[in-house]
Amino acid sequence: MHTPNLSPKPGVGLGLRRGLLSDLQAAPAGDFDFLEVAPENWIGIGGAHGAALRALAERYPLSCHGLSLSLGGSAPLDVAFLHEVRGFLDHFNVPLYSEHLSYCSDDGHLYDLLPLPFTEEAVQHVAARIRQAQDILGRRLAVENVSYYAAPRQDMDELTFTNAVLREADCDLLLDVNNVYVNSINHGFDPQAFLAGIDAGRVVGMHVAGHFDQSDTLKIDTHGASVKPVVWSLLSEAYARFGAQPTLLERDFNFPAFSELVAELQIIRGLQAAEVNRG
Template structure:
């Protein structure tokens, strides 16, 4: 029923699909190479919006980026949700799926936030075991996303070591959020370029880039509610040169401008990606 888009087709710059502009996708000559969708926002959707979603799915490659797996939670896996997710991915023939390296459920209650994790072997081993189960259930290799972190909890290893340990033992991939690297570097006082240098290109499935809000000189909140700043664009360029030209996703979740204006920012991301000739 749907085109089976291969991983090779998902390249260049993509855009997070939002209902705020879903009716305008076909109104402009410039169209994203691909879209990223949050399955939780569409699994139970029906009517007019579902028809629009399915029309776009017919015409564009999709990646799914989840919100509710809560892979870092001490709670058991929610297999009811996992079944809904698999059915959605299979029905729409979406091969690639990513999730946040964080947790949102604790003792059965939804915190409605993406909470940071202690960088400990015990936590990492719990995540590894869950990822193996989830990947087997979904019949897909998934990617985990480095999180924005505002509070450092117990730490036996550095963040990149935590990520490395999980990826190498769970045989999963990394969704490298470049804005989150920058946000964390400001909030916790490290060099974001040094962090990028520690990332193995073979880990990376694709990149995220987004805007943020600066609350104080040394406090940035990852809101996805502003335009991407020059410092993050510079870090994107460095990442493309250092790690390689993987697909890049522009996120905008809050304070969404008119779609015509959003396309201007998308065009900037697209131009940066297409001007970087190194592919891995």
């Protein structure tokens, strides 16, 4: 099948959610540039949904963002699943596969992204699993910084831990700008300093999303609301630091009119264009 390639220029994307499927199929060219899929939700899917995936993949490049690899978990990596993912990535010519810098399984699937201890032991453990995954996939893996609300143990801060994993595993970073902001409020650090401290050459894409203001000192990452002005501002700063990387607008539920999502994508385009013009 013909599969388009992700453009080297900045782009904007949306997640291929079944609640958005009809809008994505009907969208005119130019509303978005790529679609992100969770491979475990689409591998082996047939019928109408499988046909819709194939049709959209002929119009738009795909990016993949996994949900269940559990890079920080204690159980062995699911090698059979990784081989399935590799087949999916190869079939659809997917240039970017990312997963969460967290764990989501123990004896079984825990259905949540749980925080890792920020320790040297965890750095070595996660990095070894990322290297194993990259070997099986035959390509680099990007990990995403996650939001977290409890810290199991912190011998180092999140920035130091993240950089250590990236270097030890020799992998890339999918920078979630909303998660940087949410964690900065919940755990009391400077989000600008976090961006400034990340290894610039590791960032290969970005996520931006809405969150819920539980209080002045507690923010909840929801993916169910529009992006807040403070996060747009931080996205602009991220572009200044890392360049105008391909950026996904995450919206997983509570979908507004599609035109509202397109309006947010246009904000991303404007910020990207401003950075390109500065450059």
